[in-house]
Amino acid sequence: MTFIFETLLRYLEPFSSGILCLAVLFLMPLLLDRSKPRILRILIIPAAAVAFWLLYRHVAASAPAARWLGRLNSPLFPAMMILVLPAVYLSRGRLYKLFLLLPAAFLVLAGLAVVHAYRGVPPGSGGFYWLLIRPSFLMAGAVSLAVLAQPLASLKNFRRVVRVLAFIVLMYGGFMFRQDYTDYKEMLGRRATPARDVMTISETTPVVREADKLLHLPGAPCRFSADGGYVQGCNMELWQRVMQASILKVRARDVGETNALACATGSVALLLVLSFAAARWWCGWICPLSSMGDALNGLRRLAGLPHLKPAEPVKLGMLLSGLSMGTLGMALAKCYPYLDGNGEFMGCKIPIYPFCKICPGQQICPVASRGPAGLQPLPGWDWLFGFFRVAVIAMVVLFLVSFLGARRLWCRFCPMGMISGFFNRGGMVRLRKIARKCNHCGVCAEVCPMDIDTVRSEMIDENVGSFHCVLCLKCVEKCPRDGCLVLELAGGKVTESRFDGKAK
Amino acid sequence: MTESQFDERYRLPPYRMDDPGTRKRSRFVADQQRELLANLKRRPATIAFFEGLMDAPLQDSSPAVGYFCNMIPTELVWALGARPVRLGCGNPALVQPGEEALTGDICPLAKSSFGMFMDPESRANKCAAVLMPASCDAKRKLGEILSDYKPTFVLNLPPEQDAHRYIKAATLEIERLAGFLCDVLGRRLSRSRLLDAIELSRRRTAIVRAIQELRARKPAALSIRDFHLMIQASFAGQDPEAWLREARRALEEAELFEAARKRLRPRLVLTGAPIIWPNFKPLNLIEECGADVVADTLCTGAQSCFDPVVYDEKSRGALMRALAQRYVFASACPCFISQGVRTSRVIDLVEEFKAQGVVNYALRLCQLFDLEAYRLSRILKSRKIPFANIRTDYSLEDTEQLRVRLEAFLETIMEEK
Numbered sequence: 001m002t003f004i005f006e007t008l009l010r011y012l013e014p015f016s017s018g019i020l021c022l023a024v025l026f027l028m029p030l031l032l033d034r035s036k037p038r039i040l041r042i043l044i045i046p047a048a049a050v051a052f053w054l055l056y057r058h059v060a061a062s063a064p065a066a067r068w069l070g071r072l073n074s075p076l077f078p079a080m081m082i083l084v085l086p087a088v089y090l091s092r093g094r095l096y097k098l099f100l101l102l103p104a105a106f107l108v109l110a111g112l113a114v115v116h117a118y119r120g121v122p123p124g125s126g127g128f129y130w131l132l133i134r135p136s137f138l139m140a141g142a143v144s145l146a147v148l149a150q151p152l153a154s155l156k157n158f159r160r161v162v163r164v165l166a167f168i169v170l171m172y173g174g175f176m177f178r179q180d181y182t183d184y185k186e187m188l189g190r191r192a193t194p195a196r197d198v199m200t201i202s203e204t205t206p207v208v209r210e211a212d213k214l215l216h217l218p219g220a221p222c223r224f225s226a227d228g229g230y231v232q233g234c235n236m237e238l239w240q241r242v243m244q245a246s247i248l249k250v251r252a253r254d255v256g257e258t259n260a261l262a263c264a265t266g267s268v269a270l271l272l273v274l275s276f277a278a279a280r281w282w283c284g285w286i287c288p289l290s291s292m293g294d295a296l297n298g299l300r301r302l303a304g305l306p307h308l309k310p311a312e313p314v315k316l317g318m319l320l321s322g323l324s325m326g327t328l329g330m331a332l333a334k335c336y337p338y339l340d341g342n343g344e345f346m347g348c349k350i351p352i353y354p355f356c357k358i359c360p361g362q363q364i365c366p367v368a369s370r371g372p373a374g375l376q377p378l379p380g381w382d383w384l385f386g387f388f389r390v391a392v393i394a395m396v397v398l399f400l401v402s403f404l405g406a407r408r409l410w411c412r413f414c415p416m417g418m419i420s421g422f423f424n425r426g427g428m429v430r431l432r433k434i435a436r437k438c439n440h441c442g443v444c445a446e447v448c449p450m451d452i453d454t455v456r457s458e459m460i461d462e463n464v465g466s467f468h469c470v471l472c473l474k475c476v477e478k479c480p481r482d483g484c485l486v487l488e489l490a491g492g493k494v495t496e497s498r499f500d501g502k503a504k
Numbered sequence: 505m506t507e508s509q510f511d512e513r514y515r516l517p518p519y520r521m522d523d524p525g526t527r528k529r530s531r532f533v534a535d536q537q538r539e540l541l542a543n544l545k546r547r548p549a550t551i552a553f554f555e556g557l558m559d560a561p562l563q564d565s566s567p568a569v570g571y572f573c574n575m576i577p578t579e580l581v582w583a584l585g586a587r588p589v590r591l592g593c594g595n596p597a598l599v600q601p602g603e604e605a606l607t608g609d610i611c612p613l614a615k616s617s618f619g620m621f622m623d624p625e626s627r628a629n630k631c632a633a634v635l636m637p638a639s640c641d642a643k644r645k646l647g648e649i650l651s652d653y654k655p656t657f658v659l660n661l662p663p664e665q666d667a668h669r670y671i672k673a674a675t676l677e678i679e680r681l682a683g684f685l686c687d688v689l690g691r692r693l694s695r696s697r698l699l700d701a702i703e704l705s706r707r708r709t710a711i712v713r714a715i716q717e718l719r720a721r722k723p724a725a726l727s728i729r730d731f732h733l734m735i736q737a738s739f740a741g742q743d744p745e746a747w748l749r750e751a752r753r754a755l756e757e758a759e760l761f762e763a764a765r766k767r768l769r770p771r772l773v774l775t776g777a778p779i780i781w782p783n784f785k786p787l788n789l790i791e792e793c794g795a796d797v798v799a800d801t802l803c804t805g806a807q808s809c810f811d812p813v814v815y816d817e818k819s820r821g822a823l824m825r826a827l828a829q830r831y832v833f834a835s836a837c838p839c840f841i842s843q844g845v846r847t848s849r850v851i852d853l854v855e856e857f858k859a860q861g862v863v864n865y866a867l868r869l870c871q872l873f874d875l876e877a878y879r880l881s882r883i884l885k886s887r888k889i890p891f892a893n894i895r896t897d898y899s900l901e902d903t904e905q906l907r908v909r910l911e912a913f914l915e916t917i918m919e920e921k
């Protein structure tokens with residue numbers, strides 16, 4: 001059994017490469033182009049995959065190359081290529097029912113993987129360790145669940161399914177989905193040691209942790225979720241790592257520093273692939289912070305209260321303050337190499353992850369994943385003269401107020417989202433409007449949680465994506481005209497507006 | 505009490521005309537149209553139900569509220585426990601009395617509608633109130649005239665369909681309308697009943713869309729005249745559940761129909777002014793000339809039920825906004841400064857339903873539709889879509905003339921094909 005899993009993982013390793021995923025996405029328009037010969041369209045992707053597989057195996061024979069290639073791998077990509085892309089592009093016919101056997105098989109495989117991991121538990125120490133499962137199997141399993149749920153659910157409920165799955169993995173994955181028994185035990189060991197001071201904590205240990213490698217996701221998969229969370233963190237955490245690197249040390253060929261920078265660079269490349277593939281879709285469907293925010297928003301809706309419609313200056317203010325907070329955090333992270341033993345630079349006490357200290361995620365995620373025990377102490381007044389204490393309180397209040405009162409106004413502040421926002425136009429996903437089908441009712445603008453008017457007002461340009469759009473597809477869900485709003489991935493239709501609310 | 509929109513100092517006693525001759529003539533016109541329809545080859549078994557609704561007496565169980573046009577949120581009326589009755593009148597026999605009282609130079613729809621109010625026994629006079637959008641000059645002034653007959657509310661519309669600029673004003677007007685209705689009916693508007701009413705009309709939308717989609721595939725399954733009759737029967741203020749049930753049955757029956765062979769009748773999209781029972785003259789003509797209307801943008805046809813009210817949040821304000829969005833900003837009425845909805849709808853229908861031409865029905869003396877036909881014809885011609893304009897009124901004098909024109913148009917279409 002072990003042998004089978006190990007072999008499977010080893011031979012499938014090239015398929016978890018971000019480079020291949022990018023190549024497949026680029027080849028997709030060719031596959032979807034009906035004017036091309038059929039045989040070419042069918043063969044192009046398998047041919048590319050086989051060619052890449054051979055090339056990968058060849059290149060990976062050299063150790064440094066293998067290390068770099070490994071940094072560009074992510075357990076997300078196989079699930080994305082084998083499950084998500086066919087699910088997106090296959091038309092819903094008999095063939096699709098046949099295809100659904102694949103995710104079903106993956107679910108079974110994931111189940112087997114859990115059973116297998118439980119076999120690794122030494123005899124006599126039987127007990128409950130949640131689901132012990134390798135990341136690639138977990139991702140495939142979670143994606144399979146979503147793919148299987150999609151035909152049963154409306155677009156609205158499908159989004160809910162995806163958000164709940166993502167929330168569970170990213171918030172509770174730290175203890176729920178450990179890789180194996182030893183990993184679980186180590187996690188328990190870390191839990192037993194009393195938490196270090198919140199301002200100096202340097203490393204958490206997420207589940208997806210391999211030597212020489214980091215995995216960050218767009219959106220806000222916070223590293224401060226219980227027991228280190230599932231992945232290393234969000235993109236702001238990554239940029240802080242990049243800023244922390246001391247160029248002087250790298251120039252002096254310091255091995256540790258160079259390695260850290262290389263890891264971060266690999267993760268940046270991965271992050272760019274993910275953002276390029278799905279832009280701010282991560283914000284709308286995956287981000288656990290916004291899932292919690294939406295729960296708050298749901299409370300308001302339940303109470304039947306109207307939401308605030310922020311004026312333009314408020315929206316611009318959120319954008320500017322988000323930008324300045326992000327910039328400040330990055331600038332302070334630059335001080336890291338110069339901090340003395342006391343954590344001071346030029347007489348100022350500065351935490352090593354300064355942006356995390358003002359991000360509400362660091363306060364909210366631990367509480368959400370561990371209950372009241374996760375409550376983090378506030379930074380002391382001595383940290384950069386009280387700025388961090390004031391800022392963190394202000395941010396948490398702003399977070400709660402904007403989600404409770406103004407839908408997703410917060411997401412106009414979020415610097416993490418802004419980075420993916422650059423990919424909203426020009427990335428692989430495109431929100432398209434067939435203007436001649438539009439009846440000008442303005443429902444798209446009314447339901448937009450980001451309060452964007454472009455989808456309503458744009459009548460000439462078919463591409464109605466905009467910087468702030470989180471691709472939550474609420475406009476697509478509510479649009480009463482069939483086929484007026486279309487979401488496209490790599491030039492192929494993913495879903496479109498339908499009166500009956502179905503996702504596909 | 506909401507303030508009256510009309511000058512109380514100059515209220516007049518209603519001017520009536522109790523003329524059995526007119527009543528008889530108007531019944532005769534309806535019977536004639538019924539006979540024409542009876543000659544159709546295929547009709548759903550339930551069509552008698554819909555025909556019956558058109559002149560069924562209004563029950564006294566709940567108050568009826570009359571309304572004009574497609575821009576009155578009837579959901580509000582349902583939610584208040586009353587029944588909306590669309591009063592826009594298509595009876596040629598009532599044009600003359602209306603003309604004698606008002607003037608000859610307004611559209612036959614306004615004249616015959618007023619003619620209906622003059623008859624004390626008409627269903628218009630059974631209504632508790634009249635709602636009317638200020639969608640054209642005739643409606644605006646007719647509102648003031650009718651305020652002598654019934655408590656009347658004229659719904660102000662923004663001049664442009666720019667939701668960004670006018671949504672607040674339009675929502676306030678809808679709120680005002682709700683206030684007026686609450687006062688007249690002496691009831692309070694509850695959110696849950698409004699939601700139920702919206703759901704009810706969404707169900708009607710679903711059926712109308714399904715029938716339209718079916719007719720696009722096999723137009724012979726259901727005549728456009730029967731389709732419009734069904735739709736207009738749902739405005740007659742009768743039990744909506746019964747309507748939904750029978751419409752579903754008609755749909756199921758039409759679904760079973762399989763044409764013996766593919767009919768090569770020309771497929772047309774019909775746009776323009778409302779065609780109201782019993783004046784189905786343009787529809788009669790088109791079908792008699794051997795063409796099928798596969799889709800329409802008439803505010804008395806499929807377009808009237810095509811767009812549903814879409815809500816997301818359920819607060820009162822949000823629901824009122826949703827009503828404004830559906831009834832004001834999604835309207836295809838030519839009364840707005842710029843009307844892109846109808847133009848793009850026509851172009852889209854031609855493409856989607858593979859129609860070979862567009863027929864515009866311009867009601868004589870309706871300047872709005874008449875003027876819009878100019879640009880519409882040029883836009884369609886620039887897209888190589890054949891276009892014919894029929895300008896006529898309720899009278900039957902020009903029937904043969906129009907028939908010749910239509911036949912010529914259909915011939916050119918078939919040649920191009």
